[in-house]
Amino acid sequence: MAQPGDRPAIAALDIGSSKVSAIIARPDDEGRLTVLGTGQRESRGVKRGYITDMAASEHAVREAVELAERMAGQTVDEVWASYGAGGLVSDVANVEAELGGHPVEQADIDQLMSAGKDAIDKNGQVVLHAHPALYTIDRAQGVQQPIGLHANRLGVDIHVIAAEPSPLRNVDTVIRQAHLGVRAIVASPVAAALACLSDEERELGVALVELGAEVTNVSVHYGGMLVGLRSIPLGARDITNDIAAAFAVQRRDAERLKCFYGSAMTSPRDNHEIIEATQIGAEPGAEPMKMTRAQLMMVIRQRVEELTNEIEAALKGLGFTGPVGRQVALTGGGAELKNIADYMQGVLGRSVRVGRPKQIPGLPDAHSGPAFSTLVGLALLAASGRGDIRDIAGPVIRSPQPKGMIGRLIHAMKGDF
Template sequence: MAERRAERIITALDIGSSKVCALIAKASDDGEIHVIGTGQRESRGVRRGYIADMDRTEVAIREAVEQAERIAGATIEEVWAGFSAGGLVSRVAQVEVELDGHRIEQGDIDDLLDAGRNSIDPEGRMVLHAQPTLYTLDDVRGVKKPLGLYADKLGVDIHVVAADASPVRNLDLAVRSAHLAVKAIVATPIATGLACLSDEERELGVALVELGAGVTNVSLFAGGMLVGLAAIPYGGQDITDDIASAFGTRRSQAERMKCFHGSATTSPRDNHDMIDVAPLAAGEEGAEVTRITRAQLIAVIRQRLDMLSGDIAAALKDLGFAGPVGRQVVLTGGGAELKGIADYVQGVLGRAVRIGRPRGLNGLPEAHGGPAFATLAGLARYAASNPTDLRAPNSGVAAPTRGSPPGLIGRLISAFRSGY
């Protein structure tokens, strides 16, 4: 009989401005990832990617994880959480050591990585990632496996991603307050890139635009790594708010109008298609449903998209995303589900644009297969990859500050307390 593949349980947690999602998966040694449970709750305590209400965020995290646990039939203790707020910076640190021409041994690589660890300067920020990428042998760059080769000098490029400390600690506290251990906090552009981009795209150069609810992250990949980051402090929720304000309706109704009738592109029949709009005071005496054309709705949506696409173009220019016309932009996030968004952005940027959807996971529910869940899938893929990290021991997230034990027992205690 064939030897059974070793499997381990991993849990991804995406805490966004509009939703909190959890995913439980089994990862095997051969790289297969099979989803066994998912959960989702509305996010009420996050604004622009930052924790603004700890209690509400804690409840949403706990409920999303518990839903995923019920589906998976498993109890989890730790999570890989995504961090999507602004303030992320990406740098490449280069370190080199002398070898005097001898054959490279594992000890030489270890010494090089130790030197790299000591050379990381976060400049007052918290380091989320410090990962060795490619090695250099003398003047030959891009070596992936230097072990056993001869060289006079051995160097390595270390990809460092850091963030403002306080928002990271708040995210860590929110997870731990839900009585879950934090395995790692991952910058969402790295996770989303794993889910949506091919190895060749990351190598040749590609821009990834995450159209989130409260923040739009623009990241640039080249040479196989993340090389630039920019954050735009608005997103899909702002389109929803524009619709609600323009037509005097509730946010929930505006969101429904955007999803079912909205579009980034126009057509001649938009002036003839009518949409019913429930007033803010729906149900009260005298409140009447008004009717608008689809063209009026699209005009409001495009006004915000014009601003957003202009900021995206400016961010790409600042990041140095120039060169051949064929270099591609990939749109993902909940905002990428708007009808016609790829064609619209392609017309504005003058570059090839496609929608990035999660891939590489078996058993992912169809409801979670769209661009809005790319970060969640990417977190699972990142966790399953067992990434090497050179962060210093004191560069991690904050320690727990509440006394309840982690895991299922802690959550039962919290639920008991909340009932009284």
Template sequence: MAKTGPEGLITALDIGSSKVSALIAQKGDGGELVVLGTGQRESRGVRRGYIADMVATEAAVREAVEQAERIAGTNIEDVWVSFSAGGLVSDILKLEVDLGGHRVEQGDVDDLLKAGRDAIDPSGRMVLHAQPTRYTLDGLGGVKRPLGLHADRLGVDIHVVATDGSPVRNLDLCVRSAHLEVRSIIAAPVATGLACLSEEERELGVALVEIGAGVTNVSVFREGVLASLASIGMGAADITDDIASAFGTRRAQAERMKCFHGSANMSPRDHHEMIDVAPVSHEGGAEGSRITRAQLNTVIRARLERLMGEVQRELKRLDFADPVGRQLVLTGGGAELRGIADYAQQALGCTVRVGRPRGLSALPDAHSGPAFATLAGLAAFAASDPVDLRSIEPSRGQTVVRQKGPAIFGRLMAAFKANY
């Protein structure tokens, strides 16, 4: 029988359009994360990242968590949950306060963060993240620890991610209906970036393209944080549907054909290799057909061409179109398609690699691919114990200069608490 979990356990829960996966981890003596158990179930009730069937999704969540608990030999009570649907908005808010030349003390930092908390306005949206990323001293950026340094002006860059409230509330209700407490709901690109990107890559600038089953998230990281992002309502499941429609077979068979025989690249021998295609139904004596691997890959590449075209447009809109020094990382279940990195490199004209989760010990091989990067990133995010301005009490009478920030942000927790 499973026992009550010890202190320091972290449980990550990734609810996607194709699968629901859970991971239980614990910090080791050296600070590393050790995986104790994992679980996975087919996602039932999620469409394009949104909850469409509460009962079906709750059952999948319960089963995935129970499987992870059995393997870990422990019971868990709370989870860190990913949110991967569209509508996410990410930006940086910059604030400054006058210090008069004295040394920076903890009270100065606390007052600045309290003022930053009051300066954020979600404009009806729900705030998922409000985190100080780095400080500035007299306009000098990139200061991680300002304590003890002299300055006339102390500033802070606050990373804010917000989204529409209703989809998040539905996700929260679904998890709580499975008798689990929600520690926090994390934007999937934030978690995935922690799992797949090095700190140096995030500093230099990199684009992360997460190809999920129903949604493809395009994220741009600059100066260490998620600077901007976009969502495309297209994913790996669309490739499966195209195959099923083109060759008259069931989705399950089409998915198998894609995974075992499909590729984003073409070769001359593809015209000679034959693949058996099962019919949609065997009623009436219906018989299957045979196709060449080239026919299968032609269908796959047609959908990829459309997807990469959308990715290219979003990268330009997110100001990531400079051909010099561009780096792009593919992740998500769609990144497991054979040859997709080479295809994306030719289509997008930049260096492309496939991102896999890193930084976890004892992670099973079945959960070590790009499809589980968000799950691993959730655990890493939780272990980092990030500062969040939503937990800070409001400031009173603090005078702050707002240098720059997104128009959609200005009041913070009044709207957040009302919505969440």
């Protein structure tokens, strides 16, 4: 039973290309979470992060949430959901206004926010996140709270993450057809960063690489905010498919080979280690196929090299260079491939670590690895009550009254996005 002062339970749902996972947690009065239940099911009807089969995806969502509900001993009405497919766009728009030297008032900030719509590219996308980052007072930069300061010019950097409306509608529809409300749809890089990056890392500069099953998201964080991102349509499942094709084995056997014997780094003994596998169409009782670990490693390395080159190109395209571009955190299910962080560190010439989600009381060990960073981040975001997230059902389906300056900014942009 809930204790006096406990807040209502929150639910998070991560719809990925390989799995659908759910978590139900209860925050205390200070926002600290305790996990009540978790659920996971194989993802169906999702390709490269996009919903491709509504009925199959709905079934997987329903089962994952029901598992979490049974474990938690209670039902939930709405969820915080993730969106990690390609097409996410990040931009920082700068807006300035003349003040004439008088002290900054709330009305000045409100006017600045409403002017933000003119500084953002109107390209038919939907805003997932929009919040003021840092203010500028005349020539002084990095001002967090300008109210009360005298200024001739007041400026603000507004960080916006947007996405194409149709894929978001599909995610929203799948969840609602599973008889759940959608509290918010959150860009996966935002949730994952909250789960596995420290505040200091995000201030000094860090790149977060989410190596998912079929999509890899590369996001750069600096000054405490996400300042750019790229999506790469490659992931850990491509390695599995390569193994299946190269050795004519079923995908589930290829996944087992990758997990138990695979690595991103080779060693001399790989030539002497023999691995057995059953080929597709083999007769019952037939001798299993034999391969050396070196042969398996050759297939894995080809795809890992391609993926690492794509990541390096994305980092360069995002301007992640110089002293700021030294730290990389690797998360997502693909980060569990043995020695992949060491391999990428050698190729990228940067410090690379595996980013695991923050530990939450009650979180099962099976859900504490990098594959669940986005899910944990969603729960942390929901518990924090941060105001930069808006339910995608707002701009797409209904029009609630805006609240606060961020709400007014998004409301002002709804006619154009």
